[in-house]
Amino acid sequence: MLVTTNAAPFHTAQSSTDRLLDSAPDFAGDAHGSSVSVRAQGASRREPSTGAEQPPKSSGAPRYQYRRIAASYCGGEDGPVAPGQRCVAETDGGVLARLCADGTGARPPQFRREIDDAGAPVSGWVQVDNGGCPEDPPAEVVVSASDFAELPLEPLPVHVQPARGSAVVGMDLIMYTEPAPQILSTTILGVPVTITATPVRYVWDQGDDQPLLVTTDPGRPYPDQTVARPFRRHGDYDVTLTTTWTGTYQVDAAGPQHPIAGVATTTSRPFHIHVVELHAHLVANP
Known part of the structure; x- marks a missing residue:
């Protein structure tokens, strides 16, 4: 132009x-x-x-x-x-x-x-x-919505419990992340600009045929877990987290925080889970 x-x-x-x-x-x-x-x-x-x-x-x-x-x-x-x-x-x-x-x-x-x-x-x-x-x-x-969507935001980490990469059919898999805001700073035409991205929505995909688990809660580890769901059948699955971010920007390090119209998303690297099915058997003289 x-x-x-x-x-x-x-x-x-x-x-x-x-x-x-x-x-x-x-x-x-x-x-x-x-x-x-x-x-x-x-x-x-x-x-x-x-x-x-x-x-x-x-x-x-x-x-x-x-x-x-x-x-x-x-x-x-x-x-x-x-x-x-x-x-x-x-x-x-x-x-x-x-x-x-x-x-x-x-x-x-x-x-x-x-x-x-x-x-x-x-x-x-x-x-x-x-x-x-x-x-x-x-x-x-x-800072436009399209600008914000292209920012190099780091995907949030995926944490699960049990953390050893295995789970049992019918037992809850606890999922959580670390929802820290991310701050990017630069200077445009001599003007300092600071952009703050804040995670607001989390979509968990357990890699099976269950619906996506959508929440505004980042989850917590055991024993205070708030986001958990079991696998229905045995197999190998990749758990991923897609995070939605909203943003604000500040010009010259002293002005107001301006909201950015639109959101950005990041998707974590898959966390591999091996799910096994346990069977109970009656035995004599255990």
Whole structure:
């Protein structure tokens, strides 16, 4: 998406430069007007000289080329086109830019595209910030439902009792987990953002033909167990836990906690259970 500003006079834009980075920031930003939508990707670090986000180098990670590209228009200032697009029917156009209050040129929006190891592009340009002038209001950081669903949340652990990986037909299998919230922090366009994910719903699948066991209770171990159910027949089963998370986010470490519309889910690694069936027999002189 291309973002332009109409409030200031236009002038010829300065040429932009490219910047290469390995991997991707902890959260990538998508610009929408004055808002930035963020999504999780990987760990980030700081460029010592500029303080800008710069990801760590890692083998096999994506590489990106960054460029500030001034908006252009086709036959009028109300028809901007994105980088790489051409005017319809070769209509005369130009470059949109604006002067800041101090008389300097505004920074054009920044774009990035993925490149291969040889430096050849493998994707189109995607806008990652709005550029602008020092007097512009700070971007509003928004975490959407789709952003939240893509966060790298760790699945909750599965605990069962008996814990040795075996059970008996007709006897309760006790199930529980550790429902700790998870906190992810990053910096987007110079703004600190903290996201808190809280588990609220637990779905246990015992791997047999029984209905899923759905609860808002994370369960407890023996002797205070609250989530338990027996297997009906012998066999080998994989017990899994799917957790539903709700989220909030805080901007600049001091503002209010904003609720995130939507939820995220995680599924644990299967816990293998061998279920046996015991039979009683009458014997003489036990």
